[in-house]
Structure formats: C-alpha cells, structure tokens
Amino acid sequence: METKEKFIPTTPSQLTQPRISGKLKRKAIKFDFLAGQWLDNAKLRVKESSYVKYYNLVQNHILPDLGDLRAAQLTTDVIEQFVQKKLRFGKKDGNGGLAEKTVKDILAILKEICLYGAGWNIEIPCHFELIKIRCRDAEVRILDRQKQIELERFLLKDDSLTKTGILLSLYMGLRLGEVCALKREHILYKEGVLCVRNTMQRIQDLHGSGERKTKIVITEPKSNSSVRDIPIPKFLMGRLDVHRNMPENAFILTGSASSFIEPRTLENILKRYLKECQMEKVNYHVLRHTFATRCMEDGFDMKSLSEILGHSSVNITLNRYVHSSLEQKRKNMDKLVLCGKRESN
Numbered sequence: 057m058e059t060k061e062k063f064i065p066t067t068p069s070q071l072t073q074p075r076i077s078g079k080l081k082r083k084a085i086k087f088d089f090l091a092g093q094w095l096d097n098a099k100l101r102v103k104e105s106s107y108v109k110y111y112n113l114v115q116n117h118i119l120p121d122l123g124d125l126r127a128a129q130l131t132t133d134v135i136e137q138f139v140q141k142k143l144r145f146g147k148k149d150g151n152g153g154l155a156e157k158t159v160k161d162i163l164a165i166l167k168e169i170c171l172y173g174a175g176w177n178i179e180i181p182c183h184f185e186l187i188k189i190r191c192r193d194a195e196v197r198i199l200d201r202q203k204q205i206e207l208e209r210f211l212l213k214d215d216s217l218t219k220t221g222i223l224l225s226l227y228m229g230l231r232l233g234e235v236c237a238l239k240r241e242h243i244l245y246k247e248g249v250l251c252v253r254n255t256m257q258r259i260q261d262l263h264g265s266g267e268r269k270t271k272i273v274i275t276e277p278k279s280n281s282s283v284r285d286i287p288i289p290k291f292l293m294g295r296l297d298v299h300r301n302m303p304e305n306a307f308i309l310t311g312s313a314s315s316f317i318e319p320r321t322l323e324n325i326l327k328r329y330l331k332e333c334q335m336e337k338v339n340y341h342v343l344r345h346t347f348a349t350r351c352m353e354d355g356f357d358m359k360s361l362s363e364i365l366g367h368s369s370v371n372i373t374l375n376r377y378v379h380s381s382l383e384q385k386r387k388n389m390d391k392l393v394l395c396g397k398r399e400s401n
Contacts, residue, residue, distance in 0.1 A: 084126060085126065085127050085173075085178060086123065086124060086125065086126055086127075087119075087122050087123055087124075087125050087126070087127060087130060087169075088119050088123035088124065090127060090169060090172070090173050090178065091114050091118060091119060091123070091169050093172070094168065094169045094172045095107075095110065095111060095114060097172065098110055103275050103276075103278075104259065104273060104275070105257055105259045105273060105275065108259045108260050108262060109161075110165060111262065112260065113158075113161060113162050113165055114165065116148070117142065117146065117154075117162055118162060118165065118166065121138055121141070122134075122138060122166075127173060127178050127179065127180050128179065128180070128181065130170070130180045130181065130182050131181050131182055132181070132182045132183045132184075132186055132187065134182070135163075135166065135182045135184070135187060136186075136187055139159060139162075139163060139187060139189065142154050142158075142159045142162060143156065143159055143189075146158075146159065156189055156190070159189055160189050163184070163187065163189065166182075166184070167184045170182065170184070196345055197338055197342050197345065198342060198345045198346040198349050199338070199342060199343075199346045201350075203335060204226070204346060204350070206333055206335065207226070207329070207330070207333055207335065208223075208226070210329060210332065210333050211223050211226075211329070212295075215295075215298055217298075217308065217309050217310060217311055218309055218317065218322065218325050219329070220295055220296065220298075220308065220309075221235045221236075221238070221308060221309045221317075221322065222235075222322075222325075222326055222329070222343065223292060223295065224238070224250070224292070224308075225340070225343040225344060225347070226343045226346065226347060227289055227292060227347060228250065228286050228288070228289070228292070228347065228364070229286075229344050229347040229348060229351075229364055229365050230252065230344070231255065231341075231344060231366075232319045232322060232323065232340045232341065233255035233256045233257050233319050234252050234254070234255050234256075234277065234282075235308070235309065235322065236255075236256040236307075236309060236316060236317055236318060236319050236322055237254035237255050237256040237274050237307075237316075238250075238252075238254075238307070238308040238309070239254075239304070239305055239306060239307055239308060239313075240299050240302045240303060240304050240305070240306045240308065241304040241305060242254075242308075243288075243296055243299060243308075245293075245296075245300060248287060248288050248293060249285045249286065249287055249288060250285070250286045250287075250288050251284075251285050251286075252277060252282065252283060252284050252285075252286065252366065253276070253277075253283060254274050254275065254276060254277070255274070255275060255276070255277045255278065255282075256272060256273070256274045256316070256318065256319060257272070257273060257275075257319060258270050258271065258272050258273075258318060258319065258320060259271065259273055272316075272318055277366065279366070279368060280368075281363075281366050281367060281368040282366035283366075284363060284364070284366050286364050299311070309322070319340075322340065323339065323340045326340055326343075344365070348361065348365060348373065351364075358370045358373060358374065361373055
C-alpha cells in the first residue's frame with residue numbers, strides 16, 4: 057500500500073482524549089479510539105476508494121485483535137505476533153492466512169495510526185522497522201508473441217468499441233479502470249495523443265441503503281504520475297477515427313455520455329474474446345504486462361516506457377512490469393560465442 061500523506065490532525069479539537077481526575081491520561085487511550093480518529097482524519101485527505109480500503113482493513117482485521125489494547129500495550133512483540141497470526145489464520149473463516157500484500161497493507165496502516173498518535177504525544181512502543189514481511193514474487197504472466205498476434209487479429213476483425221478499448225491496453229499499456237473511464241475528449245486527434253485523466257472502479261458504498269452495497273466512482277488516477285499523455289501508435293489512430301464525431305463527453309467504450317462499461321464487465325468481455333480465440337483465460341492486467349515486455353524487447357528506453365505506463369520511477373517499471381520472455385532470453389544467450397571463435401574474428 058502506498059500511503060502518500062501523513063495523517064496529522066490540524067486542530068486539537070479533532071482529538072478529544074479521555075481525562076481522569078482532570079488530568080490527561082494518554083497511556084490509557086485504547087487503540088480503537090485512536091484508529092477511529094485516524095480514519096476520520098483520513099476521510100478528509102484521501103480519495104473515497106482509498107478510504108473504503110482503509111476502513112475495511114481497520115474494521116475487519118485490525119480492531120478485532122488490537123482494538124481493546126491501550127496504546128502503551130502495542131509493543132513490537134505484540135504487533136509481530138499479530139502479523140504472524142494474520143499470515144497464518146487471517147482469513148475471515150480462519151481457513152488459511154491473508155495474502156502477504158494484504159498484511160503489508162495492514163502493517164502500513166498500523167504504522168500510520170501510530171504516527172498520527174505520535175502527533176499527540178501518545179507513545180506507542182512498537183518499533184515497526186524491526187517487523188519485516190517477506191513477499192514472494194507473484195508469478196507474472198504475459199502473452200507470447202504468437203498469442204498476441206492471434207488476439208490482435210481477432211480484435212481487428214471489426215470496429216467494435218470494446219475491442220478498441222482492449223487494443224488500447226495491449227498497445228498503449230492502459231489500465232483496466234483507465235480504459236473504462238476514457239472519453240472522446242481525452243483523444244487529441246491533431247496532436248495524436250491520448251490523455252489519461254481518470255480511472256473508474258467499483259467500491260463499497262459505506263452509506264448505501266437497501267440491496268445496493270457498491271457503487272461506481274470515476275476519479276483522478278491513483279497517483280500524479282498516472283496522469284499522462286501518451287502518443288497514439290499510427291495504426292490505432294485509424295482505429296479511433298470512428299470516435300471523431302462522438303460527443304466530447306462520450307465514453308470510448310460505448311459512444312454514449314449516459315452509459316458506460318464498468319471494469320468487471322470489460323474483464324468478462326476479454327475472457328469471452330479469449331474463449332472465442334480458443335486461448336487460455338488470463339486477467340486483464342496481463343495486457344499491460346505484455347505491452348511493457350514487448351516495449352523492452354523492441355528497445356524502448358526505460359524512461360519513456362516508465363512515463364507511458366504512468367510510473368513514478370524507472371525502478372517500478374523494471375521491477376514490476378518488465379518481464380523478459382523466454383524468446384528474448386534465448387536471443388540474448390545466442391549472442392554468446394566461444395572465446396576462441398571471438399579471438400579469431
């Protein structure tokens with residue numbers, strides 16, 4: 057979890073502490089109180105989708121175990137045991153542990169709550185720098201070149217708007233939510249540029265009533281670096297000609313300003329297309345991984361690729377998204393020659 061802002065209260069009235077005999081007893085403060093104050097503060101500073109994520113992790117995983125403890129009881133050992141419990145038995149049904157990434161997010165929130173408390177001189181004795189979670193590298197999949205060609209041929213058979221959207225991910229690296237939020241106004245035909253300005257996602261509606269417990273939100277991308285302008289490949293410019301006469305506020309995937317395709321639906325559409333191509337189902341993000349890998353294989357400079365993908369640093373691009381294929385590895389290995397042959401040349 058990337059926490060970009062420190063949640064420091066702006067006025068003392070935001071944190072009303074319990075008093076005993078007229079004297080402030082900060083060590084008596086329970087963690088659930090402090091966590092609740094942190095959430096209230098976070099709600100004012102982060103996007104709704106981020107707040108919902110924080111809220112659920114706090115309510116479902118942190119408070120049931122730590123909520124009744126006093127701030128002074130949150131030692132390094134206590135938090136270490138809590139982390140190990142989540143890794144082994146953290147699922148709601150108790151049948152197995154939470155993903156390492158989820159536990160890292162929980163630990164990051166705990167650290168932020170403690171930093172918030174420190175702003176009020178509430179001493180929490182945990183040394184978070186001593187608690188390490190080793191994340192195993194998740195298996196990253198890409199389409200090999202032949203599979204990519206097969207999918208490309210299928211997508212180019214007609215002018216379907218959803219197929220155009222999938223092509224934008226496969227050949228421009230757009231995220232699923234970015235494609236769903238893309239509108240006609242974000243395509244600058246004269247400049248040949250696509251502007252990424254929004255993302256779409258379905259989140260839990262914490263204030264919803266009735267049967268509808270989730271809602272669609274369209275917001276700015278998750279980071280400043282994700283707001284970007286990408287040159288459109290020439291073959292896709294022709295494909296996008298069909299959108300020229302659409303209303304400026306029309307969604308690219310529907311051609312309408314009043315209707316859209318949400319991320320979960322587009323993911324299912326991709327799976328249906330893959331089935332029609334008699335290809336194995338993969339998640340939508342594989343398109344982005346494939347784009348990044350092909351760019352690397354074709355000699356893109358890493359700085360340009362990082363900016364096209366919307367990353368804050370080249371290291372993120374290298375470590376997370378660029379995965380050399382077996383084909384590329386073989387090509388590199390074939391460059392090696394016998395030492396004697398090299399000298400004779």
